[in-house]
Amino acid sequence: MKHVTSHILSITVALMAATASLLSCADPWEYGGGYGYVTEVEGESENPGGRSPQELTRRVMLLYSAGYTVNISSFLSDDIEELMTGWLPEGKSFAKDVVLVYTHLPARSGGLNAPSSPILLRLYEGPGGKVVSDTLKVYAPGTVSASASQLNEVLSYIYDEYPARGYGMIMSSHGSGYLPEGFLNKPDDYVYRPDLKMQKSFGADYNGSRYTMREIEIQDMAEAIPMHLDYLLFDACYMGCVEVAYELRDKCDFIGFSQAEVLAEGFCYSSLTEHLLLSDEPDPGAVCREFFEQYDVLSGINRSATVSMVDCRRMEPLAEVCRRLFDAYRDEMNALEGWNVQGYYRYDNHWFYDLQDILLKSGISESEKVELQDALDECIVYKASTPGFMIGAAGFDIDIFSGFSMYLPADGHPELDKFYRTLQWNEATGLVQ
Structure with a gap:
């Protein structure tokens, strides 16, 4: 859950925003779901496809944002701008690491009542150090990003088009841990139906004139991931459950998450690529450490964080x-x-x-x-927690973690x-x- 001053907003962040530093060889393209922003992009990227020995030299990092809700849209812009201030691969040759961003924002006009198109971007450094945001795919308006089928479509495209020696993913959206769909907000209304496929824990889409929560079931999430991941990091509330880690243990080497809610700033996006792509091996633990340290130096209600990183191969x-x-x-x-x-x-x-x-x-x-x-x-x-969490705002002390x-x-x-x-x-x- 995002928190800014006295306003509690669900989830963290992630995606698309225009900046003056974007480079384009094509005409500017106005993103219909861009919260009022105009983004310059390039045309379709040339991807070699096919597998070759070169796949052993590069890695792919995906930021997947399923946050089609109005209460976090302003944060999405901030985070993508922060991501673009960090290290990016120079150019997009086949040997270069790949930084991808999947984003789905409310429509610029009409807000959540007007379906918008999710987009998949590739970020890299162009001539003169300019940041290039290259549009790879534009999905149909009304696509439900918080669904296993859409997650699989995106990841399958990436796996086919970007052969690599390693893949990792950061997922940013609403989170409710192991809980089934709708239970967190209305537990007394929930009735277990074994004849229905229950959904739990990650993602949200807000469609139409009323709030409709769409969530990805963790078991379906595991089945939707077509490749093994080096790491899976959740920038979302309540995901730090043993139940979640155990369900996903065969899909990733490392999983990082928060046991409590997540305050507004979420991860340190400016250093994500440095930790996950620049070193010989990805260091998701460094992402978790920075996440904790940025909150631990604060005071009052803002000194609130829980985080751990789990080696999923050692859970048995x-x-x-x-x-x-x-x-x-x-x-x-x-x-x-x-x-x-x-x-x-x-x-x-x-x-x-x-x-x-x-x-x-x-x-x-x-x-x-x-x-x-x-x-x-x-x-x-790795694990760390502040001494308390949002003390003074219905929070709690943390005596053991x-x-x-x-x-x-x-x-x-x-x-x-x-x-x-x-x-x-x-x-x-x-x-x-």
């Missing part, structure tokens, strides 16, 4: 430890009261508690504490229990019986 030992502990301490866990366990939520969104604190408060033994800590240390590469949030059945919801049983984390650990 944690699942095994948790399975045994959940089984051994089930009665104690069911007797827990939410107020006595570290949470990562404000107001009444009590669906995100600290995984480690749940078990500590359940009374696990000293040897089991060591076993749990070892399993966490094995898969959590394991790097994972998790559902607490004792402070849960009967309909959510039914849904939770479908998650791979629950299948592996038996948290909800």
Whole structure:
């Protein structure tokens, strides 16, 4: 969730804006969904296609923004401008790294009542150090960006047209962790329907005259990704759940996310490419560290951040430890009261508690504490939190931070229990019986 001064705005950012530094060999093209901005772009880019030994020399970074909502549109401009102030590949030869941006903004006129076209851009440095924004694809007006089918279409195009030795993605939109579609805002209205495909956790589209939330189901997200990713970074609220990481563990090496909400500035976009493309290997941990450090030096309500980076290849030992502990301490866990366990939520969104604190408060033994800590240390590469989160604005202290949030059945919801049983984390650990 984005936060600026006293205004709470859902999610972070990402995309398209015009600047005086944009270079174009074509006539300026006015983006119909550009929040009032005119963007200069080039025509269709020449992509060699096909696979060759050169694919081992370059990497591809995609910023995917599914934020078709009016309350974040002003931030989208700021972030793309920030991204363009950082390092960009010089030119677009086949050997050069590739920086791509997928963006979907409200229409310039008509706002959210007028369908707009998402676009896919390639950013690079042109002659004289000018930033070039090259339009690769313009999608049909009304395209739902927060959908697995659209994500797959975009990623499949990238995979086919830009063979590379590695791919990584930053996803920026609304986030609701492992929760099914619509549950976060209206939990009392939610009814689990096993005959319907439930959606959970990432993305939002706002269509028509009323707010309609479209979300990408995490399981569908995993199936939609056609290539293995070096990293997957979420610039979105509540995504730092063990449930999310475990669901996506076979699709990426590293995943970075926040357990609580995300304030307005989100990631440090000016240094994304430096950390993810310039070094011999991408360093998503540096992105997470900078994200935390920019908030940790602030004061008052703005000193609010949680973040962790997980090595998804090392999650199975944690699942095994948790399975045994959940089984051994089930009665104690069911007797827990939410107020006595570290949470990562404000107001009444009590669906995100600290995984480690749940078990500590359940009374696990000293040897089991060591076993749990070892399993966490094995898969959590980096973690950091401020001492509190939005204190004075329905916020909370952070006394313990394991790097994972998790559902607490004792402070849960009967309909959510039914849904939770479908998650791979629950299948592996038996948290909800």
